[in-house]
Amino acid sequence: MFSRFTTTALGGAAVLALSACASGPTMAPFSQADLPAAVQVPAGHRVAFETAAAGDITYQCQAKKNMAGQYEWVFxxxxxxxxxxxxxxxxxxxxPPATWDFNDGSKVSGAxxxxxxxxxxxxxxxxxxxxxxMGSGMAQGVSHIQRVATKGGVAPAAPCDASTMGSKRVVTYTADYIFWKPA
Structure with missing residues (x-):
């Protein structure tokens, strides 16, 4: 499922997910115009391909650094x-590190x-x-990756304290990853 971004009048730039299925119409090329400037790919790049991700994020309850007696869920x-x-x-x-591993034998990591x-x-x-x-295939030449259209994936609401320290929780998420190459 892929999403596109549109600006709404409700408090600035809100995200409206529009989806297409495998048998649906061809979608317009991805536009980052409605994304916050901080996550826009610099000029001089073009979309190489898009993916839709669905999966899990694991968090672990840990003691907060330099804060005795306080705990938090850590990605x-x-x-x-x-x-x-x-x-x-x-x-x-x-x-970690963030790695996109493709069936064609190529993979890319990033910061x-x-x-x-x-x-x-x-x-x-x-x-x-x-x-x-690494490897030849679709990841070759990718310079930037955007994560957009995110749903879910935040740290669990479950208690994180001394009694749960070290425990892990898994939360689900979906997102689109847009892969960019120099134009």
Missing amino acids: MSPDAGLKGRKGERLGKYYG QLAVAPNGSGNIPLQLVRANPA
Whole structure:
């Protein structure tokens, strides 16, 4: 499922997810015009391909650093499947480090450049700078990766305290990952 962004009059730029299924009409090319500036890919790049991710994020209850007696859920790792526009399985996403591993034998990892909020209950939108790809295939030449259209994935609401320290919780999420190459 892929989403597009439109601006609404409700408090600024809200995200409206529009979806297409495998048998649906061809979608317009991705536009980042309605994304916050922090997560926009710099000029001089073009969309190489898009994926839809659905999976899990694991969090662990840990003591807060330098805050005796306080605890928090800490992001540990993502694990998601990646599908293409027509619903075909393209690969998987996991970490750390953040890695997109494709069925054609190529993979790319990256480092976060920026995030922007995407509403309550959703992990933030994200811009990643890609490391050089490994293997030949669709990941070759990717320079940036955007995470957009996020749903879910935030730290659990379950208690995190001394009695639950070390425990793990898994939450589900979906997002679109847009892969960019220099134009």
